[in-house]
Amino acid sequence: MAARHRLLVAALIGGAVASEIDGLRRALGSSQLARIPPHITLVPPTNVADDAFASAEQVVRDTAGDFEPITLTLGPPATFPDNPSVLFLRVQAAETLTVLKEALFRGPFAGRDRLQRAFVPHVTLDSRREQFVDDRLLRELASYTNSVEVASLALLEQAESSPHDGWSTLTSYDLAQASLVGRGGLEVHLSAGTTLSPSSRMLVGTWYLDTSESVSTGATEYFALASISSEVVGAATWTLDGDAVVLNRHVVAPSWRQAGVGTTLLGFVERLEHARGRRAIVLGSALHEAADAYYLGRGYRRDVFPPRVGAEASALTRLL
Numbered sequence: 157m158a159a160r161h162r163l164l165v166a167a168l169i170g171g172a173v174a175s176e177i178d179g180l181r182r183a184l185g186s187s188q189l190a191r192i193p194p195h196i197t198l199v200p201p202t203n204v205a206d207d208a209f210a211s212a213e214q215v216v217r218d219t220a221g222d223f224e225p226i227t228l229t230l231g232p233p234a235t236f237p238d239n240p241s242v243l244f245l246r247v248q249a250a251e252t253l254t255v256l257k258e259a260l261f262r263g264p265f266a267g268r269d270r271l272q273r274a275f276v277p278h279v280t281l282d283s284r285r286e287q288f289v290d291d292r293l294l295r296e297l298a299s300y301t302n303s304v305e306v307a308s309l310a311l312l313e314q315a316e317s318s319p320h321d322g323w324s325t326l327t328s329y330d331l332a333q334a335s336l337v338g339r340g341g342l343e344v345h346l347s348a349g350t351t352l353s354p355s356s357r358m359l360v361g362t363w364y365l366d367t368s369e370s371v372s373t374g375a376t377e378y379f380a381l382a383s384i385s386s387e388v389v390g391a392a393t394w395t396l397d398g399d400a401v402v403l404n405r406h407v408v409a410p411s412w413r414q415a416g417v418g419t420t421l422l423g424f425v426e427r428l429e430h431a432r433g434r435r436a437i438v439l440g441s442a443l444h445e446a447a448d449a450y451y452l453g454r455g456y457r458r459d460v461f462p463p464r465v466g467a468e469a470s471a472l473t474r475l476l
């Protein structure tokens with residue numbers, strides 16, 4: 157039997173709101189706390205063959221690029237009329253979320269919308285086999301509401317050993333970060349997110365001897381991809397050190413080098429992080445050992461930013 161993945165597409169709840177929701181889960185003794193982060197399910201759990209994984213990721217990537225971030229109101233808590241053993245936060249003002257969900261049901265996810273009940277967007281607080289929610293509990297939680305901005309789509313995978321095991325986030329793509337750049341008759345599709353997926357990492361690893369710096373424990377890895385006609389042809393990954401971007405990987409598929417893809421991708425990363433308030437971009441050691449002339453020709457200089465990332469003082473840097 158071919159290897160398969162059990163995937164789920166969700167809008168993850170982040171920041172302080174996620175911490176509050178986990179606080180509610182903890183007070184309830186919820187099993188959800190250890191299984192999955194606070195989220196709104198958009199594509200229910202779906203078995204996807206190993207050779208279709210890249211296609212599933214492409215659906216998430218392409219869909220994320222078609223939508224702006226969505227502001228939602230969460231709460232108050234409620235239960236399903238026919239299932240009082242699930243306690244959740246209502247999601248209000250969710251019309252755009254419904255359109256987003258429907259856009260995901262294609263490729264390996266086609267038809268999944270016909271296999272579930274009517275879409276009720278919600279954030280699960282607790283789910284048990286037995287009924288545990290009563291009027292008193294609902295009254296105690298009735299005042300809880302919060303506002304949250306959904307800014308990314310996440311692709312999650314369930315552990316293989318048991319259907320009760322937890323879900324891990326493989327990758328997430330930013331909403332409205334995709335852009336289309338025409339260069340030399342080519343249309344380059346650019347997208348960004350958090351944590352390069354295993355399949356993308358494997359693909360990029362076939363393009364060159366991967367000597368990029370590994371992400372230190374606790375550091376968030378950001379990435380950008382360049383695609384032409386749905387084929388991923390370029391990738392960049394970076395971490396943050398204060399208000400500086402540390403670029404660890406910047407590579408183009410061999411068949412697309414010398415076509416301007418790398419420069420287009422680098423410019424996208426620079427504009428993206430400038431808009432986020434970063435002060436400079438510093439080349440990680442693996443890139444610093446690469447062709448200096450390329451980066452020098454694109455505005456990178458030495459000794460223009462204090463090297464707080466453990467790099468040598470001569471690291472190539474560009475102020476943003």
